[in-house]
Amino acid sequence: MQSTHISHLLLLPLLLLLLLYLGESRGDVNRLLLDQLNQVGLVNLLEQATRPSVPQDLSNYDFIVIGAGAAGSSLAARLSENPQWRVALIEAGGVENIAHITPVLAGYLQQTSSNWGYKSVPQKLSCHGMINNECALPRGKVLGGTSSINYMIYNRGNRRDFDGWAAAGNPGWSYEEVLPYFLRSERAQLQGLENSPYHNHSGPLSVEYVRFRSQLVDAFVEASVESGLPRTDYNGESQFGVSYVQATTLNGRRHSAYSAYIKPVRDLRSNLQVFTFARVTRILIDEATKSAYGVEFHYKNRPYTFKARKEVILSAGAFNSPQILMLSGIGPEDNLKAIGVPLIQALPVGKRMFDHMCHFGPTFVTNTTGQTTFTSRISPADVISYLLAGNPSTVLSSIGGVEALAFLKTLRSDLPKDWPDIELIMVTGSLASDEGTALKLGANFKDEIYDRMYRELAQAQQDHFTLLVMQFHPKSVGRLWLRDRNPLSWPMIDPKYFVAEEDVEYLLDGIKASLRIIEMPAMQRIGARLLKRQVPGCEGHEFASDDYWRCSIRTLSYTLHHQVATCRMGPESDPTTVVNHQLKVHGMRRLRVVDTSVIPVPPTAHTNAAAFMIGEKAADLIRSEWS
Ligand SMILES: Cc1cc2nc3c(=O)[nH]c(=O)nc-3n(C[C@H](O)[C@H](O)[C@H](O)COP(=O)(O)OP(=O)(O)OC[C@H]3O[C@@H](n4cnc5c(N)ncnc54)[C@H](O)[C@@H]3O)c2cc1C
Ligand SMILES: *[C@@H]1O[C@H](CO)[C@@H](O)[C@H](O)[C@H]1NC(C)=O
Ligand SMILES: *[C@@H]1O[C@H](CO)[C@@H](O)[C@H](O)[C@H]1NC(C)=O
Numbered sequence: 001m002q003s004t005h006i007s008h009l010l011l012l013p014l015l016l017l018l019l020l021y022l023g024e025s026r027g028d029v030n031r032l033l034l035d036q037l038n039q040v041g042l043v044n045l046l047e048q049a050t051r052p053s054v055p056q057d058l059s060n061y062d063f064i065v066i067g068a069g070a071a072g073s074s075l076a077a078r079l080s081e082n083p084q085w086r087v088a089l090i091e092a093g094g095v096e097n098i099a100h101i102t103p104v105l106a107g108y109l110q111q112t113s114s115n116w117g118y119k120s121v122p123q124k125l126s127c128h129g130m131i132n133n134e135c136a137l138p139r140g141k142v143l144g145g146t147s148s149i150n151y152m153i154y155n156r157g158n159r160r161d162f163d164g165w166a167a168a169g170n171p172g173w174s175y176e177e178v179l180p181y182f183l184r185s186e187r188a189q190l191q192g193l194e195n196s197p198y199h200n201h202s203g204p205l206s207v208e209y210v211r212f213r214s215q216l217v218d219a220f221v222e223a224s225v226e227s228g229l230p231r232t233d234y235n236g237e238s239q240f241g242v243s244y245v246q247a248t249t250l251n252g253r254r255h256s257a258y259s260a261y262i263k264p265v266r267d268l269r270s271n272l273q274v275f276t277f278a279r280v281t282r283i284l285i286d287e288a289t290k291s292a293y294g295v296e297f298h299y300k301n302r303p304y305t306f307k308a309r310k311e312v313i314l315s316a317g318a319f320n321s322p323q324i325l326m327l328s329g330i331g332p333e334d335n336l337k338a339i340g341v342p343l344i345q346a347l348p349v350g351k352r353m354f355d356h357m358c359h360f361g362p363t364f365v366t367n368t369t370g371q372t373t374f375t376s377r378i379s380p381a382d383v384i385s386y387l388l389a390g391n392p393s394t395v396l397s398s399i400g401g402v403e404a405l406a407f408l409k410t411l412r413s414d415l416p417k418d419w420p421d422i423e424l425i426m427v428t429g430s431l432a433s434d435e436g437t438a439l440k441l442g443a444n445f446k447d448e449i450y451d452r453m454y455r456e457l458a459q460a461q462q463d464h465f466t467l468l469v470m471q472f473h474p475k476s477v478g479r480l481w482l483r484d485r486n487p488l489s490w491p492m493i494d495p496k497y498f499v500a501e502e503d504v505e506y507l508l509d510g511i512k513a514s515l516r517i518i519e520m521p522a523m524q525r526i527g528a529r530l531l532k533r534q535v536p537g538c539e540g541h542e543f544a545s546d547d548y549w550r551c552s553i554r555t556l557s558y559t560l561h562h563q564v565a566t567c568r569m570g571p572e573s574d575p576t577t578v579v580n581h582q583l584k585v586h587g588m589r590r591l592r593v594v595d596t597s598v599i600p601v602p603p604t605a606h607t608n609a610a611a612f613m614i615g616e617k618a619a620d621l622i623r624s625e626w627s
Pocket of ligand 3: 366367524525526527
């Protein structure tokens with residue numbers, strides 16, 4: 001505890017420097033600096049000096065958890081509550097530093113080694129605005145996993161999502177049955193919801209409204225209400241409506257899986273051992289009994305083996321869990337054969353992948369000034385107030401500019417009326433917010449998109465904001481496979497965004513819904529109007545016509561990184577599934593997958609809250625089996 005405290009103190013001057021650099025918008029310098037913080041940063045040096053976590057080859061543990069992301073961290077923390085159980089948590093990345101903890105810097109983290117940095121294979125029908133038509137697919141590689149580099153939106157899903165999981169042959173996963181696990185993880189400090197039965201106040205993970213609010217978001221929420229949307233707690237009784245965003249932050253600081261679950265206990269529990277910069281390459285399996293009995297991993301370029309007395313648990317996320325299964329001989333027969341991995345268990349690993357695709361926009365300009373989030377315009381006074389006085393309400397606690405969410409229904413949908421199909425994500429900025437030094441690069445946008453649409457906004461005094469439109473229930477199905485058996489290679493990922501035409505039409509409806517909100521008096525009072533900049537490649541269509549927007553959707557295609565179903569949960573009789581309702585890999589023993597890759601269909605939500613729920617529930621499943 002003590003050492004982390006000191007290390008943060010030492011980092012304050014560094015962050016100050018960093019933000020002064022941002023002030024001069026020297027993008028490359030920012031990136032270098034952030035990466036320094038990441039790789040050889042003081043935190044990591046101190047970490048290694050004060051908590052030597054050098055692995056001992058051939059060590060024995062009861063449970064080995066692979067990956068310290070949202071699900072893996074919560075699971076390892078819960079399992080190690082039992083002092084009789086020795087738990088190893090193995091993470092490929094290092095520790096978080098003050099850049100992770102400062103919410104306004106969210107977009108920059110994708111430019112650091114805390115991001116695995118995957119890209120899709122070139123897409124035919126989407127991501128036309130990205131270099132080589134490759135959509136960027138970031139994932140966290142750090143203690144805390146993706147919860148340490150994400151945008152911190154806290155959103156659980158619709159009760160019908162979970163009831164659907166249960167109806168598909170997954171007993172124990174209905175809304176009534178998973179709600180207690182969402183609650184168990186949550187420590188809400190939400191003004192006005194103190195007495196809500198949908199929120200808990202004593203779990204590990206802090207949830208709060210973002211304390212910083214621009215005038216733009218007030219206008220958006222008011223206009224949404226004027227357009228007929230109710231105000232709602234989208235994690236409560238009904239999702240439908242508009243709300244200021246709820247975030248996984250604590251007093252305006254990011255509260256990742258690591259800070260919430262592991263950091264508070266790791267020095268107190270000698271039975272929990274956390275290994276950083278340790279990359280799992282394979283699960284050891286006894287072929288005769290199909291039992292997992294350990295893992296192989298690389299640490300400082302040397303191979304190591306750990307043995308598991310009870311179980312190996314894969315929590316490496318929606319890309320890496322399927323990868324590790326396949327490297328270990330569990331996967332589709334044809335793929336394993338092609339790469340020369342002997343087959344142990346044929347399962348449709350990676351055969352299906354869903355994601356939530358967005359349209360990056362529309363972007364609107366207003367007549368106001370000083371309300372848009374520009375990292376380059378953060379004042380030294382705000383930095384000092386946030387860092388030194390701990391003030392949680394400066395712009396530094398803005399979660400990358402995301403300020404409100406609206407859950408809508410389109411006329412197209414035949415789903416029940418309490419089951420939203422579109423989300424509007426209100427962001428007080430755009431690619432211009434960091435002057436092209438982070439978001440543009442993070443998403444792999446071509447320079448011309450930035451130059452022709454956004455560059456001018458980065459110079460302007462005038463404010464602007466963006467309503468990202470996201471579709472909840474896409475029909476397009478992607479997949480993931482391995483190109484070779486090298487454990488250090490990237491998995492191949494083809495999300496196949498927008499192969500189903502219908503998905504584009506939903507986003508078009510969502511764009512129209514956003515334009516209706518802009519017509520409302522609260523928006524007109526601030527002079528809100530569409531940014532009149534043609535999307536490069538869509539000049540052939542009349543500006544703002546339906547076909548123009550369809551072109552824009554296939555160009556400014558922006559994933560919100562909610563990949564699911566690569567290790568789909570379901571009964572063994574369902575040939576599309578990999579794990580059963582207890583998250584055990586079909587046909588295998590002592591091996592579970594516990595992360596977002598088990599989610600069978602895209603939820604009506606961003607996926608981080610569900611990852612914590614899955615970790616909490618898995619802990620109970622495992623406890624009831626071994627106690
Ligand atoms: C940029 C971005 C923004 C997002 N914003 C939001 C948001 O605002 N709200 C929201 O709800 N969701 C958001 N998401 C999605 C959400 O954060 C993730 O779905 C969720 O955190 C995933 O949790 P997980 O436990 O399944 O996996 P992860 O958190 O990805 O954890 C996997 C862990 O395993 C480690 N690992 C992988 N391979 C190995 C290996 N071979 N050896 C050792 N360790 C390994 C990884 O380094 C990582 O730490 C965002 C995602 C991204 C990428
Ligand atoms: C709140 O969280 C704590 C800690 O996880 C848990 O013990 C408690 O049961 C939870 N309360 C509710 C109402 O779920
Ligand atoms: C906003 O500015 C535009 C352009 O200067 C002007 O035409 C419009 O009337 C203004 N609207 C409001 C509500 O102030």
